[in-house]
Amino acid sequence: MAEIRGFLKFKRKDQVYRPVMERIRDYREVALLPSNEDVERQTLRCMDCGTPFCHWGCPLGNYIPEWNDLVSRKEWYKAYQLLSLTNNLAEITGRLCPALCEYSCTLEINDEPVTIRENELAIIEYAFKNGYVKPNPPLKRTKKKIAIVGSGPAGLSCAEQLNRKGHKVVVFEKDNNFGGLLRHGVPDFKLEKWVLDRRLEILKKEGIEFVKNIEVGKDIKVGKLLKEFNALVLSGGCRIPRDLKIEGRNLKGIYFALDYLTQANRRVAGETIPEGDLIDAKDKRVVIIGGGDTGSDCIGVANRQGAKKIIQIELLPQPPLKRSSNCPWPSYPLLLKTTSSHEEGCQRYWQILTKKFLGENGKVKKLVCVKVNFEKDAVGCFKIKEIPETEFEIEADLVILALGFLYPQKEGLIEKLNLELDERGNIKTNLQFMTSRKKVFACGDMRRGQSLIVWAIYEGRECAHHIDTYLRI
Numbered sequence: 001m002a003e004i005r006g007f008l009k010f011k012r013k014d015q016v017y018r019p020v021m022e023r024i025r026d027y028r029e030v031a032l033l034p035s036n037e038d039v040e041r042q043t044l045r046c047m048d049c050g051t052p053f054c055h056w057g058c059p060l061g062n063y064i065p066e067w068n069d070l071v072s073r074k075e076w077y078k079a080y081q082l083l084s085l086t087n088n089l090a091e092i093t094g095r096l097c098p099a100l101c102e103y104s105c106t107l108e109i110n111d112e113p114v115t116i117r118e119n120e121l122a123i124i125e126y127a128f129k130n131g132y133v134k135p136n137p138p139l140k141r142t143k144k145k146i147a148i149v150g151s152g153p154a155g156l157s158c159a160e161q162l163n164r165k166g167h168k169v170v171v172f173e174k175d176n177n178f179g180g181l182l183r184h185g186v187p188d189f190k191l192e193k194w195v196l197d198r199r200l201e202i203l204k205k206e207g208i209e210f211v212k213n214i215e216v217g218k219d220i221k222v223g224k225l226l227k228e229f230n231a232l233v234l235s236g237g238c239r240i241p242r243d244l245k246i247e248g249r250n251l252k253g254i255y256f257a258l259d260y261l262t263q264a265n266r267r268v269a270g271e272t273i274p275e276g277d278l279i280d281a282k283d284k285r286v287v288i289i290g291g292g293d294t295g296s297d298c299i300g301v302a303n304r305q306g307a308k309k310i311i312q313i314e315l316l317p318q319p320p321l322k323r324s325s326n327c328p329w330p331s332y333p334l335l336l337k338t339t340s341s342h343e344e345g346c347q348r349y350w351q352i353l354t355k356k357f358l359g360e361n362g363k364v365k366k367l368v369c370v371k372v373n374f375e376k377d378a379v380g381c382f383k384i385k386e387i388p389e390t391e392f393e394i395e396a397d398l399v400i401l402a403l404g405f406l407y408p409q410k411e412g413l414i415e416k417l418n419l420e421l422d423e424r425g426n427i428k429t430n431l432q433f434m435t436s437r438k439k440v441f442a443c444g445d446m447r448r449g450q451s452l453i454v455w456a457i458y459e460g461r462e463c464a465h466h467i468d469t470y471l472r473i
């Protein structure tokens with residue numbers, strides 16, 4: 001490092017957000033980019049550990065201490081070169097990754113970790129600004145063709161890696177635009193879509209072909225693709241939502257989180273939603289069931305739409321603020337997360353079980369809830385126990401179910417290919433990412449279940465590596 005004891009001299013400087021009153025009036029990104037000088041100073045906090053646990057914590061194996069070192073010496077171009085070796089979508093992880101690496105940074109033991117994710121974002125944005133990120137088509141083409149189903153982060157990374165090897169790659173997307181959950185799941189205030197379009201332009205110029213509005217298995221036969229392509233990649237995501245099948249579930253005004261977020265993103269993109277299909281929080285009492293990140297995204301959207309009141313409830317107990325002894329460094333801890341959306345205004349409650357929905361004229365009006373405890377049974381499994389006489393009601397005009405995702409859609413592709421599934425209902429593959437059908441591969445959420453962008457990129461890259469080996473044998 002340019003300064004060996006930088007971690008003693010400089011404190012961590014956290015990401016700065018736009019003021020709440022300003023940002024809830026628009027859908028622009030809430031986080032601000034730090035100045036280059038600030039980033040150079042923050043990289044000086046890296047101790048360049050002999051055994052860098054951050055590198056172990058990042059699924060992509062990003063060369064974190066190395067690019068911290070380069071930035072600390074103002075060698076931004078070299079830092080970009082190193083970052084792009086392992087990460088196809090650094091401008092996306094730099095904005096959206098939960099920074100698994102930072103929890104395994106050695107400074108996390110008794111200080112605050114290095115701002116790894118922000119340094120990553122600063123490097124890639126510096127690279128874009130200075131024209132370093134250019135289309136880099138392969139010098140030679142093989143005669144192999146690969147069809148990729150789905151243009152989320154797994155499909156995009158897989159496509160870029162295979163294209164770099166000289167293979168012809170065609171990405172099929174059933175949606176009206178590319179990017180998967182990055183396009184229509186993640187709200188613009190976390191990721192403005194020009195960021196995605198900027199990357200897609202580069203991928204197109206590198207020679208990858210993108211086809212939209214085509215659902216493979218419906219608009220185009222899988223058999224046709226199997227005949228025309230040397231390999232088929234399934235990276236269609238994992239979108240079947242967990243439901244809450246209780247009394248009153250059929251009342252109007254109760255929606256799945258992804259339906260709400262997708263529609264909101266489409267509206268921000270300028271699409272018109274028919275009046276009768278509109279899900280809007282304006283002047284409504286909104287209850288979000290599910291305390292995770294998807295629920296938090298719904299809070300951000302509801303606030304921007306002008307909700308009267310927002311309550312987020314969660315069945316599980318409130319996570320701890322700090323690591324507990326059963327979750328020591330360098331493992332990734334489950335801690336209480338207060339996101340920028342939470343800061344914008346909402347009430348949060350834990351250990352709440354929803355027992356039924358009550359309505360008037362077919363529309364939801366209330367939730368009947370009860371407080372719960374978790375007790376261990378004879379075999380040590382936690383069981384939910386209702387606390388007597390704690391039943392209460394919450395008034396609601398709009399209820400969003402953000403209870404997670406179960407498995408990928410079976411109808412269509414999976415059924416037609418008669419693919420073997422794992423015990424959780426995701427596509428089963430061998431260690432080389434090949435499914436139970438020869439020349440059909442799977443990666444991303446469709447293979448590992450709903451996960452993270454960084455894991456989707458990892459899966460796409462690994463899958464591409466194994467396809468390339470398979471095609472060359």
Ligand SMILES: Cc1cc2nc3c(=O)[nH]c(=O)nc-3n(C[C@H](O)[C@H](O)[C@H](O)COP(=O)(O)OP(=O)(O)OC[C@H]3O[C@@H](n4cnc5c(N)ncnc54)[C@H](O)[C@@H]3O)c2cc1C
Nearest residue numbers: 150152153154174180181216236237444445451452453456
């Ligand atoms: C609301 C929300 C917010 C999230 N925020 C974050 C975050 O901040 N940070 C983070 O790390 N992770 C986040 N995640 C998780 C992350 O987005 C996913 O893990 C990641 O997008 C998975 O990538 P994927 O490529 O496997 O699938 P997806 O992104 O789901 O993409 C799959 C694509 O395949 C297409 N497709 C499916 N079937 C077909 C077919 N038959 N023919 C053609 N196309 C098809 C779909 O239309 C879709 O575009 C979030 C998830 C959600 C739901």
Ligand code: SF4
Nearest residue numbers: 058093097100101117
């Ligand atoms: S991709 Fe995520 S885990 Fe990896 S270095 Fe970047 S922020 Fe850390």
